[in-house]
Amino acid sequence: xxxxxxxxxxxxxxxxxxxxxxxxxxxxxxxxxxxxxxxxxxxxxxxxxxxxxxxxxxxxxxxxxxxxxxxxxxxxxxxxxxxxxxxxxxxxxxxxxxxxxxxxxxxxxxxxxxxxxxxxxxxxxxxxxxxxxxxxxxxxxxxxxxxxxxxxxxxxxxxxxxxxxxxxxxxxxxxxxxxxxxxxxxxxxxxxxxxxxxxxxxxxxxxxxxxxxxxxxxxxxxxxxxxxxxxxxxxxxxxxxxxxxxxxxxxxxxxxxxxxxxxxxxxxxxxxxxxxxxxxxxxxxxxxxxxxxxxxxxxxxxxxxxxxxxxxxxxxxxxxxxxxxxxxxxxxxxxxxxxxxxxxxxxxxxxxxxxxxxxxxxxxxxxxxxxxxxxxxxxxxxxxxxxxxxxxxxxxxxxxxxxxxxxxxxxxxxxxxxxxxxxxxxxxxxxx
Numbered sequence: 001x002x003x004x005x006x007x008x009x010x011x012x013x014x015x016x017x018x019x020x021x022x023x024x025x026x027x028x029x030x031x032x033x034x035x036x037x038x039x040x041x042x043x044x045x046x047x048x049x050x051x052x053x054x055x056x057x058x059x060x061x062x063x064x065x066x067x068x069x070x071x072x073x074x075x076x077x078x079x080x081x082x083x084x085x086x087x088x089x090x091x092x093x094x095x096x097x098x099x100x101x102x103x104x105x106x107x108x109x110x111x112x113x114x115x116x117x118x119x120x121x122x123x124x125x126x127x128x129x130x131x132x133x134x135x136x137x138x139x140x141x142x143x144x145x146x147x148x149x150x151x152x153x154x155x156x157x158x159x160x161x162x163x164x165x166x167x168x169x170x171x172x173x174x175x176x177x178x179x180x181x182x183x184x185x186x187x188x189x190x191x192x193x194x195x196x197x198x199x200x201x202x203x204x205x206x207x208x209x210x211x212x213x214x215x216x217x218x219x220x221x222x223x224x225x226x227x228x229x230x231x232x233x234x235x236x237x238x239x240x241x242x243x244x245x246x247x248x249x250x251x252x253x254x255x256x257x258x259x260x261x262x263x264x265x266x267x268x269x270x271x272x273x274x275x276x277x278x279x280x281x282x283x284x285x286x287x288x289x290x291x292x293x294x295x296x297x298x299x300x301x302x303x304x305x306x307x308x309x310x311x312x313x314x315x316x317x318x319x320x321x322x323x324x325x326x327x328x329x330x331x332x333x334x335x336x337x338x339x340x341x342x343x344x345x346x347x348x349x350x351x352x353x354x355x356x357x358x359x360x361x362x363x364x365x366x367x368x369x370x371x372x373x374x375x376x377x378x379x380x381x382x383x384x385x386x387x388x389x390x391x392x393x394x395x396x397x398x399x400x401x402x403x404x405x406x407x408x409x410x411x412x413x414x415x416x417x418x419x420x421x422x423x424x425x426x427x428x429x430x431x432x
Contacts, residue, residue, distance in 0.1 A: 016361030065110025065384025070326025074117025089096035103131025120192030149199035201245025340400030
């Protein structure tokens, strides 16, 4: 071990792999990485540890830093109207994104995948510690056909999505031919995208379509998957709500189905066989739309499809479909409440708390292609930690409350320490 390691002990360790917790555990933070993790009685008799700072966590629970693999930091959530951005300077919109990033990190999410809205500049700023936030993976834009889920052009000629959400220089989202989608995926690669986001069905909020309608046609999805594979094997995430859109995505070999509300048993079996992930975004379905604020068509779609989502999720879990935590935070789900999704996965899906935590850590890391560095409390992995004031296996819903997140560590640095448990740990602060 190098540097000055810190030993965290008297902790309940939930390692993210689905293994039973270690009740009297210890974990060594060695710079940006985990140096050792396991039962305290097995702590190595290493000369480097004999003089190390030791911090008693008082029986608190330590989990790996959590993932949210479906967020939209450019959107305000229930705190505002997305179209407000059309009347704001780009700099002002960017500063609001920074606040959302900080809130999300401080509430336990250390890695987030933004599936449309922010560009690679935010990822770089976070990586360089110029701003606080979860480690970012970005899709930059979402691709659909004309009159599809990425088409928010209004009758007056305003493109609501590009004007109010996208940042200057981001590739547009509307593609109508196989050649166009190949070119656009390459443009996204050039823009620094970590993954490709498509829409193969209509959506709840989009103005020109319905969730049961087929969006991007299968030949276009296959072309996008082929291009993404050619450029470093980028994963393809697909917004798919209705059966036709889900079928087109699953059978084209995408990495993940986002939402997947109308999955059939046949499609579930195909996803399980292929190892494709479902990102259920249950938190998004919990917000009852305000009929006074949304168009009647949007209200009707939300009521119908949110109920469908909640009723269908258990069948997907029971069929062995792999699940990763994503919330759609920024649409109607609020930023910073991401870990409420854990309790919903248990409530609607019949998952155990350990399974839900794995979906938000080790499995989410695998979907994102970063499992070699993140997602579990394993020696050599990056030291992303969440210190909880409760036992989440007894009360999984507690992780959705900020006061329960006593401390968050990212890359061995303290992002937030609400309970003061790491005050004397000697760990550096993350804040720039």
